[in-house]
Amino acid sequence: EFQNRQLVMTAWERSRNREPIEYGKRTDLPIRAQRESLPVFQMRQQLVDAIRDNQFMVIVGETGSGKTTQITQYLDEDGFSSKGMIGCTQPRRVAAVSVAKRVSEEMGCRLGDDVGYTIRFEDVTSPRTRIKYMTDGMLQVEALKDPEMKKYSVILLDEAHERTVATDVLFGLLKKAASRRPDLRIIVTSATLDAEKFSAYFLNCPIIKIPGKTFPVDVLFSQTPQMDYIESTLDTVMEIHINEGKGDILVFLTGQEEIDTCCEVLYERVKTLGDTIQELLILPVYSALPSEVQSKIFEPTPANCRKVIFATNIAETSITIDGIYFVVDPGFSKINTYNPRVGMEQLVVSPISQAQANQRKGRAGRTGAGKCYRLYTESAFLNEMTPNTIPEIQRQNLSYTILMLKAMGINDLLNFEFMDAPPRSSMTSALEDLYNLQALDDDGRLSKLGRLMSQFPMEPALSKALIESTVQGCSDEMTTIISMLSVQNVFYRPRDKQQEADNKKVQFHHPYGDHLTLLNVYNRWKANNYSKSFCVNNFLHERHLKRAKDVKLQLESIFSKLRLPLNNCNGNIDLIRRTLVSGFFRNAAKRDSESGYKTITDGTSVTVHPSSSLYGKDYDYVIYHSLVLTTREYMSHVTAISPQWLVESAPHFYKVAGAESESRKKAKIVPLFNKFSQNQDSWRLSSIRQTKER
Numbered sequence: 001e002f003q004n005r006q007l008v009m010t011a012w013e014r015s016r017n018r019e020p021i022e023y024g025k026r027t028d029l030p031i032r033a034q035r036e037s038l039p040v041f042q043m044r045q046q047l048v049d050a051i052r053d054n055q056f057m058v059i060v061g062e063t064g065s066g067k068t069t070q071i072t073q074y075l076d077e078d079g080f081s082s083k084g085m086i087g088c089t090q091p092r093r094v095a096a097v098s099v100a101k102r103v104s105e106e107m108g109c110r111l112g113d114d115v116g117y118t119i120r121f122e123d124v125t126s127p128r129t130r131i132k133y134m135t136d137g138m139l140q141v142e143a144l145k146d147p148e149m150k151k152y153s154v155i156l157l158d159e160a161h162e163r164t165v166a167t168d169v170l171f172g173l174l175k176k177a178a179s180r181r182p183d184l185r186i187i188v189t190s191a192t193l194d195a196e197k198f199s200a201y202f203l204n205c206p207i208i209k210i211p212g213k214t215f216p217v218d219v220l221f222s223q224t225p226q227m228d229y230i231e232s233t234l235d236t237v238m239e240i241h242i243n244e245g246k247g248d249i250l251v252f253l254t255g256q257e258e259i260d261t262c263c264e265v266l267y268e269r270v271k272t273l274g275d276t277i278q279e280l281l282i283l284p285v286y287s288a289l290p291s292e293v294q295s296k297i298f299e300p301t302p303a304n305c306r307k308v309i310f311a312t313n314i315a316e317t318s319i320t321i322d323g324i325y326f327v328v329d330p331g332f333s334k335i336n337t338y339n340p341r342v343g344m345e346q347l348v349v350s351p352i353s354q355a356q357a358n359q360r361k362g363r364a365g366r367t368g369a370g371k372c373y374r375l376y377t378e379s380a381f382l383n384e385m386t387p388n389t390i391p392e393i394q395r396q397n398l399s400y401t402i403l404m405l406k407a408m409g410i411n412d413l414l415n416f417e418f419m420d421a422p423p424r425s426s427m428t429s430a431l432e433d434l435y436n437l438q439a440l441d442d443d444g445r446l447s448k449l450g451r452l453m454s455q456f457p458m459e460p461a462l463s464k465a466l467i468e469s470t471v472q473g474c475s476d477e478m479t480t481i482i483s484m485l486s487v488q489n490v491f492y493r494p495r496d497k498q499q500e501a502d503n504k505k506v507q508f509h510h511p512y513g514d515h516l517t518l519l520n521v522y523n524r525w526k527a528n529n530y531s532k533s534f535c536v537n538n539f540l541h542e543r544h545l546k547r548a549k550d551v552k553l554q555l556e557s558i559f560s561k562l563r564l565p566l567n568n569c570n571g572n573i574d575l576i577r578r579t580l581v582s583g584f585f586r587n588a589a590k591r592d593s594e595s596g597y598k599t600i601t602d603g604t605s606v607t608v609h610p611s612s613s614l615y616g617k618d619y620d621y622v623i624y625h626s627l628v629l630t631t632r633e634y635m636s637h638v639t640a641i642s643p644q645w646l647v648e649s650a651p652h653f654y655k656v657a658g659a660e661s662e663s664r665k666k667a668k669i670v671p672l673f674n675k676f677s678q679n680q681d682s683w684r685l686s687s688i689r690q691t692k693e694r
């Protein structure tokens, strides 16, 4: 619990310079009056009637008008749930949890009873559940077992304007399900103006607009381009705090680290102001925060005090914070981008779109006339930002998505009804990826292995290693490693005790790399009875470790459903590393200088991330989990391997060049580009031609 919480508490506590105060529940209005004051309440009957009369429906409304929390309840009150659950998808985990919590409070029930939520590796529902919030990814997983969505009477695809891959895929799947089930209702909600497009896709269904009350927002552009947006952000916040009238501030940053830093630095600066200026509460919001801390942002700001919230783009539309009069928008967000040419996915800080900028601006005009400080020039807004955000499906790795579609029997990928089809190159690259992992056979059909892989909600390289581990006899170790990889960084590194934290971390370091280091951490925590004091003493995030434990349990239950064995190899490090190679052989790199590596597949220059236990070590061959692009291309989660494992695990992908003639020492591992692309071309064409004819 404590570390993230501690950060919030200290920021909060220090800025108040005394014990944190429990503000308790909103007391300004009783729940019923709050519900009835929302704009959507005026439309209640019209909405319910329209949903009864139309199979598809698009609902557009300002953020905060009550779409997510109210419409599900109206449908429930009107009896829709007697015919099946009311499902509501969210692109973000945090939003699903926070909204489910809010609705259970409004309905006066325990979370998980009548109202529940499902996110990856966490299911808080019961057989009684009538309203279920979930991530779009989880509904996509359900479609695998139940393509007709028989459990549901209504499905709300919420926040559709976000255009996540899962929502885009669900458009197609639900449209198909609805054609077989005339009683099923599909509602798409959006906070922006894509409504016409959604309606056209869903057979020109009706669009209902919820009139929102919004106040004008003054936009202030930066006169000159800002070199350091963090610095200008902090300056702007200070300036607002000192010079402007009442009202809270919302700042959009790109991620957790940036937000934590800003909170700390701002705190130090505010301290220098002394008592002459009113107090400033500093709160971070990002998805890794525990939900108790997040709910603090919904509490009304105490009198004589201003609140500043540093948030990721989660606060653009997914959650609504009342009382914001000032928005500070540096103009960036972190997006997952896939480069099909090199087959890599990267988190990159990129400029936002004009639509996003306007959405951010709108947050300042919900309670009264507000101001939006754009830390970029007007000309950058007009000339450098794209009008709309590019749908994820057009920029992300589709391997997992295509594996799911194949597992649903959807082979005809070219004719799948995508609202915006992904580029053909990224589809073929995903197919290639799955073929290389042997999830697809030579004809492009799902293999037995591929079917098993599709049962695990994770990237195919991971599920491949997981299934291989059951064969190799190290699935206990592999489930631990994969669970640890799927949670937030477990190492806690507070700014004022970095050296101490680093010294503790080194004690867990495994000489062969980060995967085994993670295994070490987990096993030693387990050996200490999963104790909290062990985490505190060793600078580990207990909350993240607990989550890894839950994930491990979930994986084990999938194992038992699929009758896969859970076996332990007593920490046989070669066996574990070889098994990892079976999933990650594509992510291999060879050392080519003092500290530099080159990826084997395309020769990209990469280095070991400084946080890795292999930093400064000199192994010749490594595999990595992902590449992180910051000032340079870093490999994160790196493990040293023996090069012949590449050829042994993936003889269809690598060969040893020059081994015949020269000494073994000079032998080089090279990708089988020639053979590979020849094979792939004929296979690609034939499988595409086949699927077209079907």
Ligand code: ADP
Pocket: 038, 061, 062, 063, 064, 065, 066, 067, 068, 069, 070, 098, 099, 101, 102, 298, 317, 318, 319, 320, 321, 322
């Ligand atoms: P929309 O989906 O249209 O953006 P919501 O249904 O999410 O709107 O929110 C409606 C209102 O409920 C907002 O004014 C918001 O402040 C309030 N609200 C939502 N979630 C919470 C929460 N967890 N705690 C307190 N209030 C909340």
Ligand code: MG
Pocket: 064, 067, 068, 069, 158, 317, 318
């Ligand atoms: Mg909403």
